[in-house]
Amino acid sequence: MKVWIDTNVIIDVLEERKGFADISWKVWELCRTTKIIGYISALSVPNIVYIMRKELNPKKTRDLVDNLSLLFDISELSRRDIIFAANMMTHDLEDAIQMVQAERCGAEYIVTRNIKDFAGSAVRAVTPDEFIGIYESET
Numbered sequence: 001m002k003v004w005i006d007t008n009v010i011i012d013v014l015e016e017r018k019g020f021a022d023i024s025w026k027v028w029e030l031c032r033t034t035k036i037i038g039y040i041s042a043l044s045v046p047n048i049v050y051i052m053r054k055e056l057n058p059k060k061t062r063d064l065v066d067n068l069s070l071l072f073d074i075s076e077l078s079r080r081d082i083i084f085a086a087n088m089m090t091h092d093l094e095d096a097i098q099m100v101q102a103e104r105c106g107a108e109y110i111v112t113r114n115i116k117d118f119a120g121s122a123v124r125a126v127t128p129d130e131f132i133g134i135y136e137s138e139t
Contacts, residue, residue: 003038
């Protein structure tokens with residue numbers, strides 16, 4: 001099963017966000033154990049580093065990128081993705097880019113805490129809780 005992992009799910013685990021980290025970790029664990037294929041956007045990586053910049057130095061940044069690339073398939077961002085996303089006419093270009101990339105990679109779900117931001121997506125958006133329920137019912 002291929003799933004698209006939204007940046008907020010990644011940040012939940014990395015920053016140990018109270019109330020979110022545990023369930024997001026379960027999604028990570030499915031990717032780590034190769035029970036699912038988790039995709040993230042190449043755009044997410046610098047966004048994550050930017051959000052965590054106060055906690056990172058060059059070595060920690062390299063280690064973070066290495067770990068993300070081991071856990072997740074990092075989807076390259078293309079000119080086509082950006083143009084298609086801009087033509088979606090949504091309020092958030094980054095979310096639109098993720099919708100386009102999720103569809104392009106053949107993801108069955110977008111796992112996110114912000115379902116409403118993916119309302120125009122061809123790929124169904126679900127919360128980490130919902131995804132774990134779906135995964136457990138299918139296996």
